[in-house]
Amino acid sequence: MQETILLVEDDTQINEMVESHLKREGYTVFTAFDGQAALDLFAQENVDLIILDLMLPAFNGLDIVQLIRRESMLPILIMSAKDSDVDKALGLGFGADDYIGKPFSLIELTARVKAALRRSKQYSQQHEEKEHVVSVRDLSINLNSFSVSKKGEPINLTVKEFQILSLLATSPNQVFTKGQLFESVWKEAYYGDDNVINVHIRRLREKIEDDASAPMYIKTIWGIGYKMEMHT
Missing domain, CATH: 1.10.10.10 (Winged helix-like DNA-binding domain superfamily/Winged helix DNA-binding domain)
Structure with a gap:
């Protein structure tokens, strides 16, 4: 079964570029251009990972992270031009698992996506046999x-x-x-x-x-x- 990614990015060009690339890599991709659409898709679809811009209409990225963390521990990768140490700390502290600053290479993005999904899957498999x-x-x-x-x-x-x-x-x-x-x-x-x-x-x-x-x-x-x- 293909792994599913929710891509949340309001820049149309970046959204389409990343979506096309991830689909070529074999992922199922849902896209959203604002915070409310992202939350709606998260509620409707079974998502394995979220790629999330910080600066969004409706709800900003940090709002979305907080809301999702009330329900799910799925990996969240922040993708944003706000690349200072303060923004990294804030984003990661709110519950994101990784951070990639714009501009970025699609090769690096893919590597981070694969690493996040692999860690999440391995961690689940290690503990599914018995309760501890x-x-x-x-x-x-x-x-x-x-x-x-x-x-x-x-x-x-x-x-x-x-x-x-x-x-x-x-x-x-x-x-x-x-x-x-x-x-x-x-x-x-x-x-x-x-x-x-x-x-x-x-x-x-x-x-x-x-x-x-x-x-x-x-x-x-x-x-x-x-x-x-x-x-x-």
Whole structure:
């Protein structure tokens, strides 16, 4: 079965160029030119990945990411001319899985799409055989259903947030460097850019900690990295 991509881009020329290229690569592609159309298609179609521009009519890209993350952990690739570190951090922090800045090559875009879909598929296959729940004090992490709850209340995490949390929780009190976290979760070489890891850890803490400024679960080991604290 062909994998399905939702392409959200208001520039007609870019939209048509990317759509044609992805179809030649063997993907089924649905296209939207504004935020509302994107949300409508997401609700109607079974989508495996979303490619999303930030600057859109109706709803902007970050609004869309937040709305989709309430329902789904499918991979989201932001594609935008807003290519500063601040915009990357904001986009990734809101729940996107990857970011590609305009202008971009279609070869690079295809590589990122394939990598995102491969990671998503592999991660699902690893945990579909049996249910595995890890408990850390008030947190319950289901590695099979990719769900997290705290004191019985569900917590909505992005794919990357869940992968970071499950990696730390399944290796309690082990210290992971930022490079180890990045290479374990993103399956790519780490070149010393801490920004992506810092943003994901911050957003993860905001969701699981009682007080993100005084974390009890994910502890910072200054100058090294992070670990899951198993005891208060």
